Each structure stands twice: as C-alpha cells, then as structure tokens.
Amino acid sequence: MMCPMPVIRTQDKVAELQVGDTLEVTCTDPGALNDIPAWCRINGHKVVSSEEDKGEVIITVMVGEK
Amino acid sequence: MAPPFHSVKIKMQATQRKAVALISGGLDSLLAAKAVMEQGVHVEGINFYTGFCVEGHTHAIRKKDKAKPKRNNALWVAEQLGIKLHIVDVIEEYKDIVINPSHGYGQHMNPCLDCKGFMVKKAHQWIAENNFDFIVTGEVIGQRPMSQRKETMPVIAKESGAGDLLVRPLCAQHLPPTLPEQEGWLDRDKLFDFSGRTRKPQMALAEQYGFEDYAQPAGGCCFLTDAQYSKKIADLWTSRGERRYELDDIMLLKVGRHIRPKKHFKLIIGREEGENNFLSGYRKMLSSIKTVSHAGPLTLIDGEVTEEDIELAAQIAARYSQGRTADKVEVEFTDKHGVSKLLNVTPMPVSQLDEAWQI
DSSP: OOTTHHHHHHHHHHHHSOTTOEEEEEESOTTHHHHHHHHHHHHTOEEEEEEEETTEEEEEEEOOOO | OOOOOOOOOOOOOOOOOEEEEEOOSSHHHHHHHHHHHTTTOEEEEEEEEOSOBOOHHHHHHSGGGTTSOOSOHHHHHHHHHTOOEEEEEOHHHHHHHHHSOTTOOOSSSOOHHHHHHHHHHHHHHHHHHHTOOEEEOOOOBTSBTTTBSTTHHHHHHHHHSOGGGEEOTTTGGGSOOOHHHHTTSSOGGGSOOOBSSOOHHHHHHHHHHTOOOOOOTTSOSBGGGOHHHHHHHHHHHHHHTSOOOOHHHHHHTTSSEEEEEETTEEEEEOSSHHHHHHHHTTTTTSEEEEESSSOOOEEEEESOOOHHHHHHHHHHHHHTSTTTTSSOEEEEEEOTTSOEEEEEEOOOOGGGSOGGGBO
C-alpha cells in the first residue's frame, strides 16, 4: 500500500475514535513516517511513537480534538 | 395599557464563512486557498486520491529519484497554510472518468475536463454534508489547454452542480461574480486576474505571501498526462479486450520495464533495486522469475502462461541479468501460489528482442 493510502486509512479510522483514544498504524510505506505525523499535526492529533523495523513502519497516534 | 417598551441591543456580528479548497499540492491551489484565507474565511483543504497521482513516494521507489522530496505535497501545502486537509479515496468512482470521459481525452489518456468536473462535484457534495459555504480551486484561465480555458470554466461549474459556489480566486476578475462575491463574503477587488501559461504572477504572489518552497509548478501531478504511462494503459485494455483496471494494475504501470512478447502475457522487469523491492510485493498475485546463477532483476509475469511461455519469459528475463552474454543462465520461476522450479535458459539476444514488444 503506497502513499497516501496509509494516511487515508488512518484518517478514516480516527474518525471513528474518541478524543484520547490511541491507534496503532502498521504499514510498509516508509513515506508514512513523514505523512502520518504531518496529517496529525494539521488535524490536531498527536504521534505518540513511530518506528521502522525490517521494512515495517509502526506509528501510534493519540486522537485529539476534532 | 400598552406593554412596557423594552430596548434590546443586538450586536451584529458577521458569521465567519467556510470554504473548502481543492488542494493538489501545487502552487496554484496553495495561493488560491491563501487568497481566500486572507479575507477572513475559514478554509479547509480537500484532496482526492485517484490512484494516478504522482507522489513523492512514487519517485522514492527509484534510486535516481531519491533527491526528490518524499513528502505528500497536498499535506505539505496544508501544513504551510495551517489548515486541515481531508484526503478522500475516489479510486473506484474515478474509474468511470478514466474509462468513459464525456469530454474525451487530452493529449494522452488524461480526461482533464471530466476530472475537474468530478472533483468539484465531490467537493460540492462535501460542503453540503459539512455545512461549508463555497468551494475554492486554483484554476487559471488559459493555463491548461483542456480544462482551464475560458469556455470550460462555466462547463465545470455547471456540470459539477457547484454553479456560483465555485470560486477561482486567481482568475476571478475574468469571470462573472460568484455568490461569495455578490454577498460580500469575498471582496472581488482583492481577488486576481491571472491568465495564460505564464507562472510569473503566481511566483510573485507566492513571494508576497512568504512562500519560498513549493512544488514545482506545471510539472504535472497525474500519470495520465504522461505519454509512456498512457501507452501502457492502452496496452492493458487492448490485451484484456475490455477497458477496465484495478488499483494494482495502475500501480504496476508506474514501475519497471514492460515487455509484451505475446498478447496474453507481459513481463514487468525491475530496473533497479528500489523497483525490485516494490515488485516483490506482488509475488503472491503474479508469477515471477528471478535469476539464480547471475545477479539480475525481479521479473513479474502478468497473464496466464504455458510451459513454452515460461521458457520465453525466462530467456527475456535472463537477457536483463548480469548473465546476458553467458551461454546459459539459471532462473527460478515461481507461480503465484509459491510453487517454484528451476530452468536453464539461453539469454535472448538483443537482435531477437522485438521492439514491438516494448510497451
């Protein structure tokens, strides 16, 4: 799955969650390391952690005010 | 007795109007959104993902493009503007635009006029669902030969259903006043009169707004405007005998060397490590060939193949390996179920590699 699909999936999932909930996103697109934090910054959410290991990207997002 | 008179003071406060701006990630939509924000309008961005977008990450597949930014430009633009961005997956709906464009194609397989109408229509639906007031685009009269002409501007407004809720701030003064201008939500005099293919006014405005870094203008943000890519789509449809595609089809068209030695199958050969890595993600969907005795690219086989076809595919794959001049090259063929077998083949000489096979 390539850019921007990981962002779209994250966006759609976050829409279903409540403020303060956390979401763990796992994908293979290294671009997500830039894009998901950027999407969080402009939409008021927080990246709790992000890491890349063996071609897999794992980003944890805390849902902010929508 | 007359009721007592009550004096009520009402402070009239204008409601802040809300607009959604189509954000492609390029300069024009950045400036158009900014121009409206400058007038006190609350702006949020919307970006439609069709599957054909040329993104930084597509460049990131290939090593030669490593120097290009790997950012998503639409997100980056939204961050520069300090606005929210809604990215909408329109892959399925967009197929009809590509396959049956009512206004036809541009120079290649680009259905630009239908595309713009589709996106404005989607934005129009979005503002109705989200209680926004109008739509902003970065269109400039005369900038694009198909979709951005004076004659096509009203076509987009009409066919999308947006009508006078569609504002093009960069060329607004060349167009009839829209509802936001008529109602005073926007001051028409503070909008612009850009036209034509020159980019100088946009660059000057970017400087005025303090934007120093932006995606290179007029660089094309859609693979459908690319001649080679369009040729590959046409080949896909011809070989299938019908005009249809899935997302994986159009992703694979962005990568590798495409060779069709027979109508019923084609080879997709990685041109470098980045492409090989990308193609390896499709090994459970398509058969593949990897050279064993010599270093070489990963080759995917799109189509159902016979034993004879596998032999031919292996010879071609070997031709693109380090063993191209060897008498024999050992290759491993793996079907999409993961069942492998080894073959020893003679690499195909360049003279036998028919130019007509190259897509």
